[in-house]
Amino acid sequence: MDNVTLLMEGFSNALTLQNLLFALIGVLLGTAVGVLPGIGPAMTVALLLPLTYALDVTGSLIMFAGIYYGGMYGGSTTSILLNTPGESSSVVTALEGNKMAKAGRGAQALATAAIGSFVAGTLATGALVFVAPFVVAIAIGLGAPSYFAMMVFAFVAVSTVLGASRIRGLASLFIGLTIGLVGLDGTTGQPRLTFGQPLLSGGIDVVVIAVALFAVGEALWIAAHLRHGTPATIPVGVPWMGKDDWKRSWKPWLRGTVIGFPFGAIPAGGAEIPTFLSYVAEKKLSKNSEQFGHGAIEGVAGPEAANNASAAGTLVPLLTLGLPTTATAAVMIAAFNQYGIHPGPLLFQTEPVLVWTLIASLFIGNTLLLALNLPLAPLWAKLLRIPRPYLYAGILFFATLGAYAAGMQTFNIVILLILGALGYMARRFGFPVLPIIVGAILGPEMERQLRRSLQISAGDPAALLSEPLAVVVYTVIVLFLVVPPVIKALRRRFGRGAPPTSGPSTDQFDAFGTQTSDGSARVIQAVRQGRRGK
Amino acid sequence: MTAPSTVPTSGLRARLQGRSELGVAALLAVIAIVIAVDTANIRHTAINAGVMGPQVVPTIIAIGLGLCAIALAISVLRGGHADAEDGEDIDLSQKAHWPTVFGLGGLILVFALSMDFLGFVIGSALLFFGSALLLGSRRLVWALVIGILLAVGTFYGFVLGLGINLPAGLLTGIL
Secondary structure, eight states, rough: HHHHHHHHHHHHHSSHHHHHHHHHHHHHHHHHHHHHHHHHHHHHHHHHHGGGGGOOOOHHHHHHHHHHHHHHHHHHHHHHHHHHSSSGGGGHHHHHHHHHHHHHHHHHHHHHHHHHHHHHHHHHHHHHHHHHHHHHHHTTTTTHHHHHHHHHHHHHIIIIIIISOOOHHHHHHHHHHHHOEEOOOTOOEEEEOOOTTTGTTOOOEEEEHHHIIIIIIIHHHHHHBBBBOOOOOOOSOOOOOOOOHHHHHHHHHHHHHHHHHHOOOTTTOSHHHHHHHHHHHHHOOOOTTTGSSSSOOOHHHHHHHHHHHHHHHHHHHHHHHOOSSSSHHHHHHHHHHHOOOOOSSSSHHOOHHHHHHHHHHHHHHHHHHHHHHHHHHHHHHHHHHOOOHHHHHHEEEEEEHHHHHTTTTTTHHHHHHHHHHHHHHHHTTTTHHHHHHHHHHHHHHHHHHHHHHHHHHHTTTTGGOOOHHHHHHHHHHHHHHHHHHHHHHHHHHHHOOOOOOOOOOOOGGGOOOOOOTTTTTHHHHHHHHHHHOO | OOOOOOOHHHHHHHHHHHHHHHHHHHHHHHHHHHHHHHHHHHHGGGGGGSSOOOTTHHHHHHHHHHHHHHHHHHHHHHTOOOOOOTTTTBTSSSSSHHHHHHHHHHHHHHHHHHHHHHHHHHHHHHHHHHHHHHTTTTOOOHHHHHHHHHHHHHHIIIIIIIIIOOOOGHHHHOO
16 A cells, blocks of 8 residues: 555645646646647647746646646547547547537537546546556566667557558658757767757757647648638537436446556557547447437547546556657656656656656646536637637747747747648648657667667677567567558458548548548548448 | 639649659658768767667668658559548648748748847737738737737746746847
């Protein structure tokens, strides 16, 4: 019960009046920004990061926890009321949620999303309390070869498993690694890709990379194809649920939590798969399966719970191994690094107070979110009607501010523009953004672990396979890479399951006409195929 | 604001689309070459002589990018193409409106270059105003007022709330 004691200590740290105020501000701002159309949780967190610069570590992490959950909840509100998921994880929510809103049941959809997120977030954070020390105990005994293997695993997962195109995913990853290369080499101090520019020798700030890829890239991309006139939003009252809605929601919440947490906790990343699995499971189990596709509440309750549980799950590899597997987690690493904190197994030993305060503030943020967002939902819904020119001009305003404040350098704004152009290209040509940011953040760390592995063995590459976990991980990677093409080949041979040669026709988009750049295309495709099969 | 772009014949457009993705493959190849050249120029010092010098990882990345460039080029030539990202505010039936994109990029660049002279408040208010106009706002006064309020509010928020001094530039002494 050691963790519980530590957690209680964390609560006593987090529950000061000042810290509660930070949590409140975080939740409010996170939701307000997250609810804006086109802004996903990762962009919310990146844009609001400068706000925490002046706070002390504890205060800023607490505010951050609020922003994190607020941003995610804001994203589901947008999905339900406007049908525009900001991140792949809320794509599935939009499926039934928007149908419910159109049928005049928006209040219930928002309520089941909010309460489901709370239930799942709380349970999953509870699971984190017990799982994390366990993982730390194992991780502390792992050497560089295992870490290197897990990073390669995370790279392969984000670039080839989640996206729609492997070549583009891998290209994104290598571009990210290239960005991570810029600066002085950590071990030898040799400049790499600095082109004689002294301002580049410290490397490119992760905040600048994140804001450029998520905010500037998105704003430029939308500017190029801006749909004129504001899309119709659905006005909504204070969320509430009837007895029947509760009855239909609580089981999906729990199932969603159970599905979501493990998927977040393995460093393969992404809430995309668990939300989709939850959707399919609820559709199968529901007595009202004929309502699916027309606004079934189970189809919102389950995936929303899965989404939040997996978000809490991603904190397991993030805090215990230092492995970010979602875009939001990648930005969080940037926030940690600002204070010279490097997540990993040692963090629990060197900064136990900090870690447990952070975990405690996750519970607090989650509770505040529920308390605030139910009454404030109609206000958030009004934010959806903000005129688009102001919205995207505002995004650029805050993006440049964030980049500048990251080092008080105008040079950062120039970098922001260049990487923003990269983000534009990624959206234009279907390159996933997630591998870029994960590659840029993990690249230098991976190099360090690789060096360590080889140092111990005096350069013998066999050292990379010297730990059992490493061997297991490489085996899984090979399976990941080999099995899907084999299945595809078999299908092409024996069945009519060949992928369509032409692009998806427009009528397939009407379910929810959107796809996000971080790899949700595949889920959409799968859902669509399921629909048509019915 | 919807500038009617010249609508090319569908055949030409399809060919252009194919060609633009080849451009991406070429860009990847160029980046690979840049990394390779940069890596070749890393000075060899005694400290590099360890087990794994600073050249190893860049070399791997350069090779990886090069392979991706080739694979992408082959995939595009065989008719593969990716779908551009769609969204509620995005109308993919229009061609990209380049004046807006380059206008916004130019504004950001001017903002960066003029920061020290104009200061944050004037620069960022103009950035907001200009961006809103480029994005199709017709209410000039409103855009300007919102821009000024945002800029002044942020300036004082940072200075008073966060203790971070943003450059005041031309308005030094006034703010």
